[in-house]
Amino acid sequence: MKRIFSGIKPTGHLTLGNYLGAMRRWVEVDQHRSGSLFSVVDLHALTIEHDPARVRRLSRQAATLLLAAGLDPELCTLFVQSHVDEHARLSYILECTATDGELRRMIQYKEKSARARESGQSVRLSLLTYPALMAADILAYRTDEVPVGEDQTQHVELTRDLAVRFNQRYGHTFTVPRATHPPVAARVMDLQDPTSKMGKSHEAGAGIVYLLDEADVVRKKVMRAVTDSGRDVAYDREERPGVTNLLEIMAACTGRDPRELAGEYGSYGALKKDVADAVVEVLRPVRVRHAELAADPAYIDEVLRKGADRARGMARPTVDAAYRAIGLLPA
Numbered sequence: 001m002k003r004i005f006s007g008i009k010p011t012g013h014l015t016l017g018n019y020l021g022a023m024r025r026w027v028e029v030d031q032h033r034s035g036s037l038f039s040v041v042d043l044h045a046l047t048i049e050h051d052p053a054r055v056r057r058l059s060r061q062a063a064t065l066l067l068a069a070g071l072d073p074e075l076c077t078l079f080v081q082s083h084v085d086e087h088a089r090l091s092y093i094l095e096c097t098a099t100d101g102e103l104r105r106m107i108q109y110k111e112k113s114a115r116a117r118e119s120g121q122s123v124r125l126s127l128l129t130y131p132a133l134m135a136a137d138i139l140a141y142r143t144d145e146v147p148v149g150e151d152q153t154q155h156v157e158l159t160r161d162l163a164v165r166f167n168q169r170y171g172h173t174f175t176v177p178r179a180t181h182p183p184v185a186a187r188v189m190d191l192q193d194p195t196s197k198m199g200k201s202h203e204a205g206a207g208i209v210y211l212l213d214e215a216d217v218v219r220k221k222v223m224r225a226v227t228d229s230g231r232d233v234a235y236d237r238e239e240r241p242g243v244t245n246l247l248e249i250m251a252a253c254t255g256r257d258p259r260e261l262a263g264e265y266g267s268y269g270a271l272k273k274d275v276a277d278a279v280v281e282v283l284r285p286v287r288v289r290h291a292e293l294a295a296d297p298a299y300i301d302e303v304l305r306k307g308a309d310r311a312r313g314m315a316r317p318t319v320d321a322a323y324r325a326i327g328l329l330p331a
Contacts, residue, residue, distance in 0.1 A: 011050075030147060064300055
């Protein structure tokens, strides 16, 4: 059975994009495979300026929402990345395997560092090196498949390169993973800027539907969504990004084809109303279950403790083998 690893970064409140693009598939498909692991990758939240209390709060919220969405700790392993030391241990080994050029070519590093410099901010070294940590997250568990959005494919390719290089230099140690992409709604766009991904760490939230938004807030955001010039409802990513985004959200919520949906609407207003209704209904059970789980923090702590114990047991043999292979004395 193929092993799967997926992580979610606690840099903001989780969104409709996170749910439709990743979390729902984790629940419906991926957790039912043997050895699936899902992690709140809190170490990755430290690559930028942050409030420690907020990172802790968002980490707990993310874990709670993953459970509320339907992850079952009896079927899969759910844990917080920093609770398993093997991630940091292996990260340094992979930094010693990667090259400076490889890490500087990462698109996210180039974009984020450019924005930071334009605003006069310094760039943390971890922003450059965190792809090695991401590779460690994956390789520590001998992962076969990594479900990711298109924007993360480059990081999985780097992980593959590092695994192959390490195996060739020091002996076979790592499984070489591959990226997989969910077939529907892998990339939900911002309602106010349909050319940009709906990101949880954006400062302005007018175009972002958060999983914990109240129903009336969801409806207001959808009804105010940016559409396109013209009045007909057409599915065209290039020419009609706003309407296409709404159709794809509707399709993901209802399980229908967005092109077929386009033919059923004669106005943007009618489409928006139905999209708002569909999103509210999809998120309703998640919000209700989140409220129940948040009222029992001891249960969340126990799930994360047991998850970290299981994850540690899976990762340690591989990381210990990597240490021996690269030439380090056993402890």
